[in-house]
Amino acid sequence: MVKRLDYGFRGFQVPPTARRPRSTRRRGHSEKSSEGGQACAFELLASLAGKLLQESESSASSNAIEGNHHHGFSHSVVEKERQDEVSPLIAKGVHNGSCAESIFTTEMESKKSSQKCFEHAETDCVVECVSVNNNCNSECREKIEAHVNSKNLGWENKFVHNSNRLVEIPEDVRESCDANIKNGFRREPEASNSGVKELTLDNKFSLKDPLELCINSPALIDSNNDVRSPFCGELFPKASLSRHGNNNRLGFRDDDENFLRRNKVRTKSKAFRPPQRVACRRIRQMLTSKHRKVAPNLKDYGHSRTDGGVKPLYRKRKTCYSFERSRHSSLFKRRKFFGRSIVITSDGGVSSDSVSNSPNKGMDGDNSNSSAKLYVSKDSHVKFSIKSFRIPRLYVEVPRAATVGSLKRTVKEALMAMLGGGVHVGVLLHGKKVRDDNRTLRQTGISCEQSHDKLGFVLEPSSSQASPAVCVGEPSRCKTSQPTRSREAHVLDSGITDALQDSSLLTNTGNLVESNHDSTSFSTDTLADKITTDARALVTFPTRSIEALAVVPAGQKTRQSEFVQRRTRRPFSVSEVEALVEAVEELGTGRWRDVKLRAFENADHRTYVDLKDKWKTLVHTAKIGPQQRRGEPVPEELLDRVLAAHAYWSNHQAKVPKLEP
DNA sequence: GTTAGGG
């Protein structure tokens, strides 16, 4: 803090304009490409979807004949003790993570063979059973492999039926699962992939009083329970802020972004962005849009947001597809043994009927227990039946001249973008995420019978990093909860094409496109019997985004998919501001790269452009009255330093480029 | 790849 005095610019000085104004530069504004022709994409996609639907149905029918080993839904459980042993599963074609696989397979259900498979569910549908007591042995592994093989077979046939399966999660397993979800799913997707096991129990064990958890509209929520930025704490101990030495840099880990970047080889290439971000970004936009629709009055408070969080809606984007929260769907047929069904939904924070609106009526005729409740067996086990993980709506856009293959690829890319990074599972109770993985179900209250309609699960990409925007049971609460930080729900319920065969992630299903008219309706009618192709399920975006389409018509040059996603807004903390001020004081305002290297080298999510921008805003903030400032208040002392440094460096125009050794 | 500035 002493060195600053050396500058001799204490106190505010009117910053002279030392540099040639950039405004003098020619700034040709690229003309926005005209939009047009996008309307045709509707028709194209509608027809294509129809074709795909037919295709899938036929394949499903043929497959039903030999589908005696279809798998019911399997709750993915990671057993850390067995991770290494299960890792060979990856080689079996479980592409990109078993977690994703599990999710998808739950959707793989055909209306045409649901009845048949239902029989299996009651009889010999159990393919493998992993001991709930962690007694998994080699036999268990064999079964798992068999499971995978069978699944692959199913994929080859573009159809895998997954009947409902009751999953029993004993408490003594929970901890193990939690630990692995945390350490595997989140931190190390690959490891988690290898560690995923299917834990399924024969229906026979659970049919006594099954609790059906129909997981719909998985939404992305904050997964940062334990991924906390050290910034929350004392990131800048006095020592590190000292000017002596060059160690006054932010040494925190940006888990999420680092995670992403590590997994993309840390190339700084701007041309490519992780696909997840595209989806996420798009979803955010969709959600934001939803928010606007839901609460148009918010426009009255337009001043409340100027950071562009909403603006992206109207920005030029090259996004080629998007996910949106899905409404409730019933792509599966009801199972009669689900006498008590609990439908747990999360809808990405947009809206949905309350969970309490049990769809039992629609799903179960002889519904004698309209009020669902958790079944707690005498052995202190809580039994869940996760009926299905809902895959959100998928938006794609392809040129009119796109081929079917390209459409398939687009869908595939969308899926991979969504799940490529792995998936976390979040548990929601009363609409709030249960963050403490170490709590027992009993402690959390999940095992309470009253909690049934407040319980939810959400799927979230491993790269998720923001706040929750999830509703379960109490959508109204979520509608207004931090829309700007809302993390994107992952929804995907439209066409799943056989193009996904290669990825071994999905198979074709008969559940291509669901009818979708009212995004908020919670239809209890199963749609399995009336799968429709609704063109609206495939929404197009402005034509200019075609330039960035992930789809490359076969035969044409392979245009590298171009994913663009606005980064999540990350307000600078006071600590960061301080570090920035420090660096700028030393280096000046024209060496942002050096500033970055000096003070933010380990903050991957802060680019030197960010720092420059932040400095810009800081200067502005310092000039305006305190009452006009928003966001986290910056200490006046820092702002003074900002002004001082700004004035100083405006004069000293990097006369001494190297103040530092 | 950086920097500066407008959006």
Next chain:
DNA sequence: CCCTAAC
């Protein structure tokens, strides 16, 4: 934060 021009 994004985008772009100008280096």
